[in-house]
Amino acid sequence: MSKSTENALIKRGLSKKLAEKIASSYTLSELEKTSYKKLEKEFGKDVIKIMKALGREDDIPKEKVKKKATKKEAKKAEKEEKKGEKKKPKPKKKAEREMDLKQRIQKILNERKEYLPPVVVDEIAEKVKKRNLVDKLERVVERAIEEYNRNLMDPYEACGMVAAQSIGEPGTQMTMRTFHYAGVAEINVTLGLPRLIEIVDARKVPSTPMMTVHLEGVYKVNREKAKEVANKIEMTRLINIAEVYTDINNMKVMVKPNEKAMEKKDIGRDDLLKAIKKLSKVRIKEVEEGIEIMPEEGNENYRELRRISEDVKNIKIKGIDGIRRAIIRREGEEYVIYTEGSNFKEVLKVEGVDTSRTITNDIQAIYEVLGIEAARNAIINEAHNTLQEQGLNVDIRHIMLVADLMTSTGTIRPIGRQGVSGEKSSVIARAAFEITVDHLLGASRRGEGDDLKGVAENIIVGQPIKLGTGSVELAIDVKKLSKMKVKK
Amino acid sequence: MKMDILKHELVPHHEILTEEEAEKLLKTYNLRKEQLPRILVDDPVVKAIKAKEGDIIKIVRRSPTAGESVMYRVVSREII
Numbered sequence: 001m002s003k004s005t006e007n008a009l010i011k012r013g014l015s016k017k018l019a020e021k022i023a024s025s026y027t028l029s030e031l032e033k034t035s036y037k038k039l040e041k042e043f044g045k046d047v048i049k050i051m052k053a054l055g056r057e058d059d060i061p062k063e064k065v066k067k068k069a070t071k072k073e074a075k076k077a078e079k080e081e082k083k084g085e086k087k088k089p090k091p092k093k094k095a096e097r098e099m100d101l102k103q104r105i106q107k108i109l110n111e112r113k114e115y116l117p118p119v120v121v122d123e124i125a126e127k128v129k130k131r132n133l134v135d136k137l138e139r140v141v142e143r144a145i146e147e148y149n150r151n152l153m154d155p156y157e158a159c160g161m162v163a164a165q166s167i168g169e170p171g172t173q174m175t176m177r178t179f180h181y182a183g184v185a186e187i188n189v190t191l192g193l194p195r196l197i198e199i200v201d202a203r204k205v206p207s208t209p210m211m212t213v214h215l216e217g218v219y220k221v222n223r224e225k226a227k228e229v230a231n232k233i234e235m236t237r238l239i240n241i242a243e244v245y246t247d248i249n250n251m252k253v254m255v256k257p258n259e260k261a262m263e264k265k266d267i268g269r270d271d272l273l274k275a276i277k278k279l280s281k282v283r284i285k286e287v288e289e290g291i292e293i294m295p296e297e298g299n300e301n302y303r304e305l306r307r308i309s310e311d312v313k314n315i316k317i318k319g320i321d322g323i324r325r326a327i328i329r330r331e332g333e334e335y336v337i338y339t340e341g342s343n344f345k346e347v348l349k350v351e352g353v354d355t356s357r358t359i360t361n362d363i364q365a366i367y368e369v370l371g372i373e374a375a376r377n378a379i380i381n382e383a384h385n386t387l388q389e390q391g392l393n394v395d396i397r398h399i400m401l402v403a404d405l406m407t408s409t410g411t412i413r414p415i416g417r418q419g420v421s422g423e424k425s426s427v428i429a430r431a432a433f434e435i436t437v438d439h440l441l442g443a444s445r446r447g448e449g450d451d452l453k454g455v456a457e458n459i460i461v462g463q464p465i466k467l468g469t470g471s472v473e474l475a476i477d478v479k480k481l482s483k484m485k486v487k488k
Numbered sequence: 489m490k491m492d493i494l495k496h497e498l499v500p501h502h503e504i505l506t507e508e509e510a511e512k513l514l515k516t517y518n519l520r521k522e523q524l525p526r527i528l529v530d531d532p533v534v535k536a537i538k539a540k541e542g543d544i545i546k547i548v549r550r551s552p553t554a555g556e557s558v559m560y561r562v563v564s565r566e567i568i
C-alpha cells in the first residue's frame with residue numbers, strides 16, 4: 001500500500017475510503033493503464049469516479065454515461081462532473097490554453113475594434129507563451145496594434161510607384177537572355193528578364209511552356225506506374241518509334257518499326273497500324289519487315305509520294321498534343337513528371353495525375369481552367385520565382401500589387417500599351433504614355449473630357465497632384481456650423 | 489472523372505455573399521458594386537459555385553505576408 005498514491009487520489013477528488021481501497025492494489029501509473037472493464041469488476045459503481053479522477057472520461061463506454069443521466073441521478077452526476085472538471089489532468093489544459101490565447105487576443109482586438117493579420121496573432125501567441133507573458137497579454141497586444149498601424153501604408157501613398165521602382169531597379173540587373181535548366185536536365189526554360197516581360201505582358205503562350213505534373217496514389221510511389229503516366233502524357237509521333245524510307249523505284253513509303261523503341265513507349269504493332277490507317281488517299285499493305293504505304297492508283301507521282309512520307313512521319317500515335325517530352329524525377333518520397341510543352345487542360349484528365357497540385361507555367365491556361373484567382377496566384381508565383389532565381393529579393397507585396405492590378409477586371413490584362421496603361425480613363429494620361437497624337441486625335445474626335453484626377457494630368461496642367469498630402473481637402477460645412485450652439 | 493477545381497492548391501476559397509452580407513459590405517466600405525474588382529460570369533470558379541451575375545463573391549486568400557486575406561469580387565460580364 002502506497003501512501004503517496006492514496007494522497008494523490010484524494011487530491012483528485014476521491015473519497016478517503018475509496019482512495020485507500022484503490023491504493024491497496026494499484027499505483028497511480030498502473031491505474032492509468034488498467035482497462036475500464038477490469039476496474040469496473042473490482043470497484044463496481046465507483047469506477048466512473050475513478051475514471052473522472054484520472055481524466056479518462058473518454059474511456060467510459062457511452063451507454064454508461066447515458067444511463068446515468070436517465071436514472072434521475074443527474075444532480076449527482078453534475079456534482080461529480082464539476083469535481084472532475086476542476087481536477088482535469090494538466091496536458092489537456094495546455095493545449096486548451098494555447099487555443100485560448102489566440103481567442104483571447106482576438107477578443108482584445110474585437111473590444112478595441114482593431115485588426116491584426118492572422119500571422120501576427122499566431123506569432124504573438126507563440127512568443128507570449130515562450131516568454132511567459134500571459135499576464136501581460138493585453139499590454140503586448142496593445143503595443144502590437146500600435147506598431148502594426150504605424151507600419152501600415154498611409155492613405156493616398158503612391159504604392160504603385162513604389163512597386164514599379166522596387167521591381168524595376170533590380171530588373172536592370174537581370175540577365176538579358178538566359179536559358180536555364182530548371183532543376184531537371186534537358187528541359188530548358190526561359191528565365192530572367194525575358195520571362196518577367198512575358199509574365200507582365202500576359203502573353204497568350206509562354207516561349208518555353210512546361211508543366212510540373214504531380215501524381216497520386218500508387219502512381220506517385222511506383223516508378224513503373226509513374227512511367228505509365230509519362231507515356232500517356234508524352235506525345236509520340238511515328239518517326240519516334242519507326243524508320244520511314246521512301247522507295248522511289250517502286251513508288252512506295254516503307255515504315256519499319258523499331259521494336260525496342262515501341263516497347264519502351266508501350267506501343268503495340270496494332271496501335272501503329274491503326275494510326276496509319278487514318279491517312280487518306282493511300283493504299284496500305286502489311287509486309288514482314290513493316291508497313292508499305294502507296295499512293296492511290298492513277299495518282300502515283302513523286303509529289304504525292306513526298307506528301308505521304310511527310311504525313312506518315314508526323315502521325316500522332318499516343319500522348320497529349322503539345323507535350324514534346326516528359327521526364328520522371330524522384331523528389332523526396334514521390335515521383336514527379338516534368339514536361340516540355342504544356343497542355344494543362346488535357347493533362348488533368350489523365351488517370352493518376354494529382355489534379356490538386358499539378359501546375360504549368362502557362363498562366364493563360366491556368367486562367368482558363370482554374371479561374372482568375374488562380375491566375376493571380378500563378379502570376380505572383382512565377383514572377384517571384386523568376387526574380388528569386390536571379391538572386392533578386394523583391395518584396396512579394398509589390399508583385400502582389402502588380403498581379404492584383406492585372407487581374408482586377410476579371411481577365412488577365414497586360415501592363416503596357418494594350419493593357420493597364422492604355423485603358424486609363426484620362427486622355428492626357430494616355431497621351432503622356434505612348435502614341436500621343438493618336439490619343440489626342442481620337443479624344444478630340446469623340447469629344448472626350450478629362451477630370452484631371454490622376455497624377456500625370458495634373459503635372460501637365462501644372463496643378464498639385466492628388467497624392468499624399470495633396471489628396472486631403474478640408475472644408476467647413478457651413479450649414480452645420482450655423483446650427484451649432486456656441487457655448488460661452 | 490471530372491476534377492474539382494476548387495480543390496486545386498492555386499484556387500483560394502470562394503463563397504457567395506448573401507444579400508444582407510453584400511449590403512453590409514458595401515455600406516461599411518462606402519462602395520458601389522461597380523467599384524469592386526470583377527470576376528467574369530464564365531470564370532470556371534463562378535460556374536463551379538453557381539454564382540449569378542451581380543453576386544458578390546468573398547475570396548479568402550492564403551497570403552504569404554498576412555496569413556489570410558479577404559477580398560471581394562463582383563460577378564459581371566466582360567466589358568469591351
